[in-house]
Amino acid sequence: MRLGSGTFAACCVVIQVLGVALFLRGFFPAPIRSSSRTEHQAEPPAPEPSAGDRSNWTKLPPPLFRKVVIMLIDGLRDDFVFGCVWGVKFMPYTTYLVEKGASHSFVAEAKLPTVTMPRIKAMMTGSLPGFIDVVRNLNSPALVEDNVITQAKAAGKRIIFYGDETWVKLFPKHFVEYDGTTSFFVSDYTEVDNNVTRHLDKVLKRGDWDVLILHYLGLDHIGHVSGPSSPLIGHKLREMDSVLMKIHTSLLSEERDTLVPNLLVLCGDHGMSEAGGHGASSMEELNTALILISSAFERKPGDIRRPKHVQQTDLAATLAIGLGLPIPGNSVGSLLFPTVEGRPVREQLRFLHLNAVQLSKLLQENVPSYTKEPGFEQFKMSERLHGNWIRLYLEENNSEVLFNLGAKVRRQYLEALRTLSLSLSRQVAQYDIYSMLVGTVMVLEVLVLLLLSMPQALSNKAELEVPLWSPVFSLLFYLVFLVLSALHVIVCTSAESSCYFCGLSWLTAGGVMALISALLCAVVSALAKVFADGRLLRKNPAHPKARWSELDVLILLGTLGHVLSLGASSFIEEEHQTWYFLVNTLCLALCHELYKNCFLSDDCEPQPCSHVEQGLVSSEPALWDRNIHCNVSKPHRVSKSPTSLDTLRGYEKWMVLASPWVILTCCRLLRSLNQTGVQWAHRPDLGHWLTSSDHKAELSVLAALSLFVIFVLVQRRCSLTSKVAMALGLLGVYCYRAAIGNVLFPWQRDSKDISKGVIEARFVHVFVLGILFTGTKDLLKSQVIAADFTIKTVGLWEIYSGLVLLAALLFRPHNLPVLVLSLLIQTLMTKFIWKPLRHDAAEITIMHYWFGQAFFYFQGNSNNIATVDVSAGFVGLDTYMEVPAAFLTAFATFAGPVLWASHLVSFLSSETRSGSALSHACFCYALTCSFPVSAYIILVTSLRHHLFIWSVFSPKLLYEGMHVLITAAICVFFTAMDQTNTKS
Amino acid sequence: MKDTDIKRLLYTHLLCIFSIILSIFIPSFFLENFSILETHLTWLCICSVFVTAVNLVLYLVVKPNASSKRSSLSYKVVRFLKCCIYFLMSCFFFHVIFVLYGAPLIELVLETFLFAVTLSTFTTVPCLCLLGPNIKAWLRVFSRNGVTSIWENSLQITTISSFIGTWLGAFPIPLDWERPWQVWPISCTLGATFGYVAGLVISPLWIYWNRKQLTYKNN
């Protein structure tokens, strides 16, 4: 079957997306689970161990506290409470409680990913959510795992919740009363908290609840908008302090009547990095404050309690014990012992025993060789000692012996808990190797196929013979298919651990196997063909050997070097440096080529340098006049006419000479707009300067100017209707930014009430859709009329400009210059570099790809989840809607690569030098994208036990996966354009 | 092209390498606490002075392009001044390029500029000695098939290898090894120096091995 190389490449990338998805599913391990979840509820609690006499205490111990209030402050990192800069200054009451009051304070370490939903899960289930939970952070499905809230509800406790909506989604129907606030309007940091606090007075007076949960979002929002050094943080902390005081005094006054202690928990879900975001693994993001306040924790005046370092997961076990509930089955945390220190020794040991039994059971279910684990041995030993202690206790033995033995048992238990919890936390990093392998094989086969078909696909015809049907009926195919199926059956029946690919239905798995074997056959036949061609070529070497220009060498080395650099974690963290470096070098290489073409009239015959001493100025015009090029550097482009540099007039000449430098300057400016990465992320940059509240006027001027320039640059090739729509749309963008309070209107000095700008944003969305619609209409028209070529160019440009408008709406105002400079660079490149130098489609494609990657980082992105601008997904949406929000966020994040790719389409189809340019471009684009992904998948597999696998390599893997998906979409778009091209 | 020419080329290059080695060891006799990493700027100055001096001396002694037609004194002075201006311009040019590549704009200006001076001594000074202040000849030498003698060929090789060395020298900067030589611009200057030395070593050998294939238009 003959296929155009564009279609072929698009198919390949789509298959690759499947492979990458399978790999990702296997790579991100399912978190450890207790298999007996459903029976767990019915299971009776473990009885007290005893040696000899039976102990009579088999029920769960009664709750320690009557009421529990959990006050969760989003983004409360440890030094906001314990540090002298913030805590002592802004939280006087809390500081008093920590230092002198009846409380225990801890620094709770959150695990990756430091994003709200996984952290709430961790605190309530005590388990470690898998990394993939980040992706599901936006639409949190109900939590089915065993957790404290479900247990409390089952025990008949009445729970009230106010705050972040995530809780309501995680625990639907668990709360007798709730009021959820959406966390998606990040710029709002007063209303979200007032929504919580306004219920407090009423609720605290009532006595009809057992658990009250408050989730305050304001602090985190301030962090996202203006960073931890903002003065707003202090205000917010003071507000939180007063809320805490209100709750505490109310609880105390109630205790005076009932005489049973209550518990107040102040905690944070994750910290806040120095830039204000979270999601990664810096100390500032991991360490959160955790304070347990109760009159049961009384202390003597001299008792100084320093905040101890504990795990965030320990909270679940502690809360369960405090409320008299069974510990959640998947919890890997250990009880925070200070909370039960004041109880009698028998109770203390009982609590420790319950915790240890739960942990050891989890260990038994997840580790085959659990008996060899040191934690398990310690647990068995302490259980034995505990039994002895119970016997002595029941015999009412000498109190000193009893006390000493009790202390020893306690020490043993604590040690066992620590070891068990540690080894369980380590278990999380288990991979589903089989699914990973299948995915990798698919991706690699596609890559090899692409590489092998390169010479054919990039030939003038841009068509290739895809051996699709013959392999399906060949013996090899059936053999491979049979072997693979047999392997599949063997692996799936023998594997102890669960495996995703085995979980698929037999039909799907069989389909995948058939695909893999068909691809293998295709690879083999392509290989055979390449060998045959090679032999043919060697026999008659009349074929002129193409020489590589410096630019080709640079492109090849740059691609290879980038792929190799992905093996080092620092290079992944600082990948933006790699791209900036490559793009700069590319510009310099282009500059060299331009200058050579301009000044050296003839490459083939170098001028003897005798007469040149007269001075450059006099000789320049003469040189330009006889500017005939023989282009020795690209002999394989036979069809190429002399470069058009000589046809340019004076000012254009100067523009040609200046444009590389302008582009370089633009790149340098953009580089200092957003500092990303890790090592230099804290450096001051223009973006922070602009977003600080003192420079709102400057930001407004810049935004307005940028929008104007965008209009000027985009409108020149649009039709009249889309020109008008573009102008109105850009105006709407400014209104939207003014409405949500990012920028100012010149006639409006004082800031009015900040709305969510839904109307303004929808106004822009309408224009975006309108422009895209006009573009599509033009494309269809060009199909029908078939003669009018300009309509198609206009249509493509309109689609491109619609995307630009959407990007302008979604980008933060300080990022609008990125868009402007991207348009400017594209214009300069088109007019003064690619047209005069006449690069071929492959080179132009790869240059577009490089610039797209560089712009991905110019936007402020990095290989870290924390830099994804989630707020872009809610522009123009009233409530959270999954599909549009995901689409908008993905577009805003990958706007750079997408815009450059769509510019490539419109550039190549307006420059109709050869009909095959678009399919060549599509093929090159697919190849350059799939190469890093395939290499990275292998790298990650081999580095899966690396120390930084979760903090550095995994986020990058998610980005790469997303990138492949977007590449597939782009390639399909390319192919569609190519189809219309060939038909018309 | 004779073998004596290649031999002369080799000796001059060995002298250049020797001057760089001297610049590492001689100052430690006169200056206390001298080391390449600790007092990097001093070493940069000394190294560039040494290399420039050796290049000038070699130019006066060897005279690779001996066909100076007009040799009046005023012409020589003008030519020398022009060379000085070109040298300064190339220093500023390299400085600008470094900033475009991401060197800090305001901090470490002195370091960046001295690095630019060093790179200029490795690249521009030999060009000025050999080709004179003549941009067109430079462009010719640095384009494909543009060289006309072994001197120009070796110039091409050493210059390009210095650039490549500098380029590669930037690679270790983002790595988190926290070594003293990863600081800007030390790794780049070291890369430039290694590249220059490598070019000096490679070019005579390369020319010797390829002497059969090399045919120059002027010879």
Ligand SMILES: [Zn+2]
């Ligand atoms: Zn949060």
Ligand SMILES: [Zn+2]
């Ligand atoms: Zn947040």
